[in-house]
């Protein structure tokens with residue numbers, strides 16, 4: 001598939017997807033989200049990929065769903081086609097680690113896609129918001145659900161009800177982003193983190209991601225019991241044997257990633 005709205009490349013074990021609709025500040029039109037889902041499916045099945053970085057331009061990670069496309073939608077077509085379930089959710093369903101590297105605007109669906117990633121590294125120019133209320137709708141790709149889990153009810157209400165933006169510092173204080181870096185260093189910081197993650201055992205990294213995501217679904221005692229069972233099962237992997245042997249032998253571990 002030749003992509004028109006995203007750029008895709010591979011560096012070692014890291015896959016990089018760059019949203020690329022500069023004329024619309026990377027607004028998430030159907031073509032873009034379809035290409036994004038396709039690129040993610042390919043990285044998911046590619047055994048050489050251990051982590052993905054999702055990024056945009058300096059000015060915009062993504063300024064939201066494409067309002068010009070959304071404008072003419074009606075309830076029945078949205079309900080029947082459910083494009084969000086088909087394409088957008090591929091980010092949330094992606095099983096390997098995925099980092100959002102955000103510079104500039106991450107608004108509406110852009111903020112929601114960033115939150116579907118495992119963590120967000122922000123440039124100091126990043127601006128996050130859920131301005132859907134200004135358009136007479138509310139967030140529709142997880143904003144009302146992921147934002148209060150990521151920050152707080154108070155801030156989620158503030159952002160979703162007023163439609164205001166928050167800058168990178170406020171987003172870091174609130175816990176939405178894991179770190180802030182200078183704008184020029186954004187991609188290299190995200191690549192460093194991704195390369196580090198991709199050098200670990202892939203199945204163990206995937207199970208770690210799954211376990212942390214489970215904490216949002218399960219009660220504490222059930223979650224801890226589930227964690228322990230998965231931890232125990234990791235002793236059936238070659239990577240556990242290799243990781244612990246390497247420590248005992250004072251050498252670097254060489255994970256097989258399977």
Ligand code: HXC
Nearest residue numbers: 023024025027063064065066067068107108109131140141
């Ligand atoms: C379509 C968009 C767009 C969007 C920007 N553009 N955002 N097109 N959908 N979400 C287009 C503009 O129309 C314009 O094209 C070009 O990009 C540049 O944008 P400007 O507005 O001229 O830039 P600027 O003045 O710098 O303002 C930047 C901005 C503003 C503050 C980000 O563009 C803005 O408010 N955009 C909308 C943000 C938003 O409401 N997002 C939520 C969308 S709803 P032309 O052709 O005019 O030059 C959503 C729901 C998700 O995300 C639900 C999913 C289920």
